Amino acid sequence: MSEPDIYLTTVSPSAVAQAVRSKCPDVTQKSMQGNRLELIVPPSRIRDVVGLLNELISDALPESVFGIDLQNDRYELIYVFWSHLNRMLCQLRVSLEGTVPEVDSVCDIFPGLEWHERETHEMFGIGFKGHPDLRLLLLPEELSGKYPLRKRFKTDRSRLSETGLPEARPGSKEAET
């Protein structure tokens, strides 16, 4: 049996970092521990960097894209790729700011990230420019635009009046949020 095509080229984490930084000099490398590569990417460069990873790493598995709410209208997006052939875990970090944060979609390069972006959009309100389908994925209609994974979303009190339960005790975990 002939080996599958994606098995042909190997590349080391440092070579990937070098190639990315020579194409996009404003990308910074955070750290490299063993097989883990971490790059900090400006929002405008994400399509270039993901496209480059797609070219360099022949068997890149798009593991996930997710948001983190850093509060005060600051968000962080993390893209994770794994390569079995190179035993390499590649993390891209993108910092976003503003009330309507937005970044370019990369789901045409890696279709597997389409739903991850869709989920990040409904949970954090981060827009993905060029995404074909940003309908709600997991949430019911009434939570549209509420962005429940943002820190300012009130988990237990937001719909408390509908349940008829008493308000949370002052000082309890629920009251703090």
Added chain:
Amino acid sequence: MCPEIVDEAAQVWFGPQHVSAHGWATKLTIVGDYIVECDPNAGYFHRSAEKCLEFRNFQQGALIMERLCMLEAFLAEYPYVKAVEQIAQLDVPERARVMRTIMMEASRIHSLQFWWGQFGAELGLFAMTLWPWVDREYFLDAFEELTGSRHAVSYSAPGGVKYDFNEKSIKMLERALDRLEDRLPKFRDMILRSPTFKLRTKKIGLFDAAQGLKWGLSGPNIKACGIPMDLRKDDPDPNLAYEMCDWEVPVTTNEDHPGQCDAYDRMSQRFKEIETSASIIRQLLPQVPEGPIIDPKARAKANRLPEGEAYGRVEGTRGVTTLFLKTADKAQTPYRAKIRGPCFASYYSLKHLVPGSTFADFVVIFGSLDPYPGWWDR
């Protein structure tokens, strides 16, 4: 689509009431017998696990994780435990490492037995459903003897495991393995050589490895294409004991379509997975060393964690299962926890995999990817 086809097309909701849909719904656009468009709908099972984790402490978090996928509870809780161990820098005693690995593999066998029974039911081979489900009971009995619970086992804890092996639980695990090793080869030959089964699964749901990886597929779905992608070997975990035994990553290569896999290959791949797991357990059982099962200071250390980030990963039954954990300084609960379930990708990939196939084959394609809604809805 050209307008004439659209005029003829009918939209059918496959599920949530359909028996083979197991409570989730996929919108299919059908022309005659053929599916032209597939729109998987997630969300029927969404219980906001990630938000829940933000309100649970580091001992409780694993309990939510195992409830996402009860079939592989030992494996599902592990990424969380692993991430906590990384941030708290806990050492795991060797006895606990080996015991964890044994139970994770037993959990994998149990989950795969459940799957191939269910796959039989989806194909209309109802007798096939009950064969593995009887064998699976023996594993559940062993889990019950060890942890007190058949499904929500809550076994791993940061820094070790919660329950120690005793003579009876080892005996029960061995009995389950004996029964498995006796019956599995017969079942495998019976199914994989059956002309009916071949007609139903060969050349159905065919994709190649490069395509599958782009969609985010992992685990047995990629190994069935002949690529030994397995985190147990690729990203060795110091808190587990896979290096203590001799095993190879099982792969399936099909001469008819090298580098690709169909539903039949995925079935035969999962039989190989069961055999590999059984051999790992057989090798590890006599090697369980004496000693403590948990680091005595682990509970205090995992009470409040320093500021940090960790990425816990494990090769689940269905593929790469990960958890990203971010903590604030001296926090009792995670700042952010992101779960990556392997079936998120397999459910999504139906969108690309299904169009062009017949309506009757939809269940075969869907079932052969080993879907579990807990992993995509969370």
